[in-house]
Amino acid sequence: MTKALPSPGFATFEDHDHGLLLDGDGEPDFGRIQQSADFQLLRRRIATFVIPATLLFLSWYVTFVLLSAYADDFMSQPVFGVINVGLVFGFLQFASTIIITLAYSRYAKRRLDPQVDAVRSLVDADEEQL
Amino acid sequence: MNGANTAINLGVFGIFVLITLYIVYRAGSRNVTKSDYYAAGGGFTGAQNGIALSGDFLSAASFLGISGAIAVNGYDGFLYSIGWVVAWLIGLMLIAERLRNTGRYTMGDVMAFRMRERPVRAAAANATLVISLFYMIAQMAGAGGLMALLLDVHSKVGQAAIIAVVGIIMVLYVLVGGMKGTTWVQIIKAGFLILSVLLLTIFLIGKFGFDLSTMLERATQKSPLGDAVLSPGVKYGASDLSKIDFLSLALALLFGTASLPHVLMRFYTVPNAREARRSVVWATCMVATFYLCTLVLGFGAMALVGTDEITSAPGGENSAAPLLAFHIGGAVLLGIVAAVAFATILAVVAGLTLTASASFAHDVYASVIKHGEADPRSEVRVARLTAIVVGVLAIIGGIAANGQNVAFLVALAFAIAASANLPTLLYSLFWKRFNTTGTLWSIYGGLSLCIVLIAFSPAISGSPSSVFPSADFAWFPLSNPGIVSIPLSFLAGYLGTIFSKKPADPHKQSEMEVRALTGIGSGLR
Numbered sequence: 001m002t003k004a005l006p007s008p009g010f011a012t013f014e015d016h017d018h019g020l021l022l023d024g025d026g027e028p029d030f031g032r033i034q035q036s037a038d039f040q041l042l043r044r045r046i047a048t049f050v051i052p053a054t055l056l057f058l059s060w061y062v063t064f065v066l067l068s069a070y071a072d073d074f075m076s077q078p079v080f081g082v083i084n085v086g087l088v089f090g091f092l093q094f095a096s097t098i099i100i101t102l103a104y105s106r107y108a109k110r111r112l113d114p115q116v117d118a119v120r121s122l123v124d125a126d127e128e129q130l
Numbered sequence: 131m132n133g134a135n136t137a138i139n140l141g142v143f144g145i146f147v148l149i150t151l152y153i154v155y156r157a158g159s160r161n162v163t164k165s166d167y168y169a170a171g172g173g174f175t176g177a178q179n180g181i182a183l184s185g186d187f188l189s190a191a192s193f194l195g196i197s198g199a200i201a202v203n204g205y206d207g208f209l210y211s212i213g214w215v216v217a218w219l220i221g222l223m224l225i226a227e228r229l230r231n232t233g234r235y236t237m238g239d240v241m242a243f244r245m246r247e248r249p250v251r252a253a254a255a256n257a258t259l260v261i262s263l264f265y266m267i268a269q270m271a272g273a274g275g276l277m278a279l280l281l282d283v284h285s286k287v288g289q290a291a292i293i294a295v296v297g298i299i300m301v302l303y304v305l306v307g308g309m310k311g312t313t314w315v316q317i318i319k320a321g322f323l324i325l326s327v328l329l330l331t332i333f334l335i336g337k338f339g340f341d342l343s344t345m346l347e348r349a350t351q352k353s354p355l356g357d358a359v360l361s362p363g364v365k366y367g368a369s370d371l372s373k374i375d376f377l378s379l380a381l382a383l384l385f386g387t388a389s390l391p392h393v394l395m396r397f398y399t400v401p402n403a404r405e406a407r408r409s410v411v412w413a414t415c416m417v418a419t420f421y422l423c424t425l426v427l428g429f430g431a432m433a434l435v436g437t438d439e440i441t442s443a444p445g446g447e448n449s450a451a452p453l454l455a456f457h458i459g460g461a462v463l464l465g466i467v468a469a470v471a472f473a474t475i476l477a478v479v480a481g482l483t484l485t486a487s488a489s490f491a492h493d494v495y496a497s498v499i500k501h502g503e504a505d506p507r508s509e510v511r512v513a514r515l516t517a518i519v520v521g522v523l524a525i526i527g528g529i530a531a532n533g534q535n536v537a538f539l540v541a542l543a544f545a546i547a548a549s550a551n552l553p554t555l556l557y558s559l560f561w562k563r564f565n566t567t568g569t570l571w572s573i574y575g576g577l578s579l580c581i582v583l584i585a586f587s588p589a590i591s592g593s594p595s596s597v598f599p600s601a602d603f604a605w606f607p608l609s610n611p612g613i614v615s616i617p618l619s620f621l622a623g624y625l626g627t628i629f630s631k632k633p634a635d636p637h638k639q640s641e642m643e644v645r646a647l648t649g650i651g652s653g654l655r
Contacts, residue, residue, distance in 0.1 A: 028650050030641040042647060050223045061216050065380040068209065068362040069373040076361035081343025082350065086205055086362055093212045094418050097219060101414045104223055108407060119648045 022126050038122060042115040049107050053100055060096060064089050138461050139280045142469035147299060150318060150473070154303050154311035164506045167513060168235040168488045169398040170310040172654075176405040180412020182313045183396045185320030187214075187387070187413065188420055189265075189478040190272035190448075191540035193323065193471055196421070197454075198447035200428025201440050204349075204359025206366055207428060209376070210541075211421035213383025218414040221388035226410045227403035228559050228646035229394060231654065236485075237394045238493035241554055241573070244638030245566040247502075251493040253573040257550040258391040258489035260577060261543055262482045263523060265390070268539035269482075270296060270528020273475045278444040279452055280468045290529045296476060297525035303480040304487065304517045312480050313399060319470075319477040324416060326470050327423040333458065334430040342426075349432040359432070375608045379541055382612030386544025389551035392478075392485040402654045427451055434458070479524065487516035531597060541610055542584055549576030549615040553623045559646060564627050565634040571626025576619030583611035 021036065023029045033039055067075055068086060075086035165171050174182065192214070199207030233239030238254035270293050277283055277292040303315055338345040346360060353359045366376035387393065397406045431440060431454040443449045455467035491513035496504040504512075531539060553572045557564040583606045584590065590597050592604035608614070627634075645651045 028644070030644045030651070031637060033644045033648075033650065034640045039644065039648070046647070054219070054223060057216060057219050061212075061380075061384060064212070065209070065377060068205075069366065069376050072361055072363045072367060076357075081341075082346045082357070082360060083343050084360055087208075087360065090205075090208055090212055094215055094422060097216050097414065098418055100219055101222060101411055105407065105411050113404065116648050119644075120650055123650055 021123050026127070028123050033119065033123065036119070036122060038115065038119045042112065042119055045111050045115055049104065049111075053104065057096065057100055061093065064093055136281050138465040139468050142465045143472050146322075146469050146473050147476070150315050150476075151299075151302065151306070153314050153318070154307035157307055157311045157314050164235070164492075164509055166310060167308040167510050168492065169395075170308070170313055172399060172401050173310075174313060174399045174405075176400055176408025177412050178317060179313070179396060179400045179405065180409040181320045181416060182316035182399070183393065183409050183413035184416035184420070185316030185323070185477055186392055186396055186481045187390075187417060188320065188323060188474065189540065190269050190276070190471060190475045192420065192424065193327070193474055194272055194276065194448040194451055195540065197424045197428040197431060198440065198450040200425060201431040201435070201450035201454075202437055202447050203365040204353065204355070204429070204432070205362050206364050206376075208425060209380060210383060211424060213380055214387060215414070215418050215421055217384045217387030218410060218417060220385070221393070222407065222410040222414065224559070225388050225394070225555060226397050226406045229397045229555075230400065230403045230406035231649040231652050232559075232642060232646045233398065235395070235398060236489050236492050237391050237551065237555075238489065238497075241558055241569060242493075242497075243558070244635055244642045245558070245569050248498050250566060250569050250573075251497045253570055254554075255489045255493040255498075257546075257573050257577050258493075259486050259520075260581070261391055261547045261550070262486040262489075263520070263527065264543040264546060265392075265540060266479050266482045266520075266524040267527035267531050268534075268543060269475050269479050270524055271531040271534050271539060272448060273472065274528065274532040275444075275446065275448045276452070276468060276471055276475070279449045280464070282444075284444060286532070289532055293528045293532065294525050296472075296479065297521045297528070300476050300480040300483055301517055301521035303476070304483045305514055309399060309484060312477075312484050315477045315480060319473045320416065322470050323474055324420055324423075326467060327420060327427060330430075330455070330458070330467075331423040331426045334426055334434075338433075345426070345433055346429055349429045352434075352436040353432055354437060371607055374613065375610060378545075378608050378610045378613035381616055382541055382545035382548050382610050385548035385552050385612070385616055386541075386546075389547040389555060390544070391489065391547070391551070392481045394551075395485045395488065396481075403649055427454060430454055483517050483520050483524070486520045487513040490516040534595075534597065542589060545584070545610055545612040545615060546577065546580045548612060549580040549619040550574075551576075552616070553620045557623050557627075558642075561627075562636075562639050563634050564623070565630050565632060567630035567632065568623045568625075568627030572619050572623030575622030575626075576615060579618055579622075580611050580615040583608075583615055587611065 021029050021033050076084050078084050079088050196207060196210050199210060229240055232243055237258060238251040241254045242250040273296045274289040274293045278289050283289055283292065303312055350357050350359055355364055358364055366372045400406050400409055428450065431450040434457045435453045440450045440453060443453060452464055452468050456464040491509050495512045496502060496509050550573050553576060554569055557568065557572065586604055587606045587609050588596060588604050589609045592602035641651065
């Protein structure tokens with residue numbers, strides 16, 4: 001952290017140099033942070049993952065429940081041994097949940113956390129200037 | 131099960147209680163500040179908290195109720211575990227990190243953040259208290275049934291005495307240990323629970339030559355339903371109405387998990403949002419492992435013990451796992467499994483008591499009664515007093531509900547949580563226009579609608595398995611109200627917002643959104 005910031009970091013810093021992201025009392029100006037490009041990018045990145053992933057697991061779960069309720073012939077077809085489609089789909093629900101969980105965790109670490117730090121550094125930098 | 135077995139059971143259980151009480155005492159002896167009592171000073175790591183989170187969540191309903199439901203109903207019991215695993219994705223992606231960044235101790239902190247504080251906090255506390263009580267009553271009923279089996283106590287008075295003892299021990303945990311002590315109890319309990327179901331599962335699969343299909347085949351031979359237990363529809367396939375009931379249950383399980391107050395409160399016991407996320411990842415993995423094991427245990431119990439013996443045992447469906455243990459390893463293993471189940475009940479009920487008492491002291495006493503100027507020490511004193519009152523109420527309710535299927539009772543608590551809390555939380559985090567009126571409408575609308583529908587459902591009266599089987603005042607046909615009450619609660623929040631003359635505060639909305647996503651202004655790092 002002692003090394004000088006690379007130039008893109010300074011660029012963001014310069015962008016906001018003419019208007020601090022703090023209000024008159026030295027508190028963060030949330031309205032302007034909300035409008036800042038860095039914060040908007042964070043929002044977009046969250047939406048990029050969370051909205052499709054949520055729609056995916058919700059529709060997959062609802063499909064599974066509807067099939068269980070209304071398509072028991074299909075769900076009771078044996079796949080191997082006495083294990084049928086319904087049980088296999090049940091196990092797949094477990095698998096998909098774990099996969100989405102780990103994928104989100106990885107995505108958040110790589111794409112969200114650095115962006116959160118970027119937004120926070122806007123405010124921290126301003127606080128140092130005061 | 132004779133006197134010697136009873137002694138083993140009591141011995142194993144007694145040791146657990148003594149060890150945990152000692153740890154709680156050591157962990158909690160310096161519990162003075164609000165932050166310590168409510169949130170353990172936010173000092174747990176993501177991994178520790180994730181294990182505790184799974185400990186808070188995996189209740190007697192999960193262990194006894196689900197393995198029992200699978201042992202008797204086969205596939206239809208499996209739905210509970212699937213719903214309860216998938217549900218964690220909502221907590222992970224939509225709620226955990228935002229809650230940690232926005233609030234400090236309770237669900238009310240988040241709901242009231244950009245609204246008029248006093249009415250919203252009061253509403254949030256009401257919802258928390260009702261849900262926690264419902265959930266606790268289910269756990270206490272489970273304790274009664276379990277002890278009926280273990281100690282061979284058949285008289286209602288004897289079981290009532292056992293329920294009272296459970297209540298007293300759990301209040302002790304909370305009073306002595308606060309959140310820190312309670313968290314350690316959860317961690318120890320989750321470790322015990324998951325280790326023992328894992329070992330049982332490995333043993334069971336080994337017994338059938340590591341071939342799941344062979345085990346399931348044996349299970350179908352021991353069930354009066356035959357092959358049908360492996361297919362959907364045993365319990366819920368009888369009519370169109372029962373199929374809708376199945377959908378309703380599925381929705382309540384999915385949307386209830388991430389809106390349970392004691393689960394929400396666990397997102398505050400870590401230092402920041404990243405640790406909160408890590409907690410949920412850990413909890414999801416633990417919970418998924420656990421439910422895969424209960425599937426094996428349930429069908430294993432069906433294969434080795436047989437459905438008939440389970441349903442006719444004292445404690446009914448809930449006794450599948452203990453009976454299985456007795457068949458495999460005799461009295462000693464039964465003692466261990468029973469002690470684990472009992473520890474589970476104790477720990478979950480302690481977590482609930484803590485949540486309910488924090489909500490009353492922090493949201494009602496400090497904000498509504500004292501207008502936010504309560505002395506922190508007296509706030510903690512009020513929280514402790516509330517814990518005692520909640521404990522007494524739970525004991526009374528548990529005695530009244532003794533004998534019901536625990537997973538089923540808990541599913542009702544999930545429906546209430548999903549109706550009163552989830553719409554409010556999601557709207558206040560994600561919908562700019564959402565305002566105080568909308569908040570109140572969705573909390574009170576969801577809460578009251580759900581309770582009314584349960585009160586007039588077959589769960590309470592009019593069928594042989596009801597709480598009051600001899601009375602019949604049921605006009606609502608579904609035993610789980612989720613499919614009606616959850617959408618209507620979303621609608622209530624929407625209409626309340628639209629019809630309100632006071633628009634949302636845009637500055638507060640900016641502050642909440644920035645803070646929820648980045649933690650700026652929360653003081654967290």
